[in-house]
Amino acid sequence: MEILVSLTVGALVAIGIWMMLDRGLLRVVLGVVVLGNGVNLAVFSAGRLDGRAAAFVTEAGAPALAANPLPQALVLTAIVIGFALFVFALAVLKRSWELHGKVETDLVTAVAEEPAPDLPPQGDKA
Template sequence: MEIIVAITVGLLVAIGIWMLLDRGLLRVVLGIVVLGNGVNLAVFSAGRLDGRAAAFVTEAGAPALAANPLPQALVLTAIVIGFALFVFALAVLKRSWELHGNVETDRITAVAEEPAPDLPAPAGEDKA
């Protein structure tokens, strides 16, 4: 089980990074999601995978083979946060698509590095 999870994490992270290096912004955003899932799986596996019983601790102590609830809680938090950030990234992607047409990362960087536009003189304002 550990080996399968480890290989899956490695594959997901590798695919995620490969997609992050792509020219198209869509792939970059999806790459973040794939990378995020790989990381989530890695965090999840940090709490051992052999837990089979729910971690209800009674007076008699924890059950044998109790699953570790902490990484599960951590991953849940990370999934929720990751989802919110993914939605924001998608919104930015959609707006870039509307403004630029083609969403190539080179073009995005070029636009961000363009010289600052001059401020228009405020209309109807008295001279100071």
């Protein structure tokens, strides 16, 4: 089971990085989501997939088939944060499309390197 999960994590991370290297912002946003899911699965699998060894022990002894709750809590929190990041990135993508009509990383870089519209030109000393 661990080998299958490890291969799945590797595939998700590789696909996510490959998608993030694209020029289209939609693929970059989807690549961040896929990469986040791969990392979540890696953290989740680090907390033992089977219940052979208990993650915590009480005075009464170890519960039967107990899993580690810490990676589960971390992954649940990461899922919520990842979804918020995805929605924010889609809002930025939509606004970029409305302003420029294109959603390519080169255009975003060019716009980001332009001077702010409220600043005086470089030659003027006001």
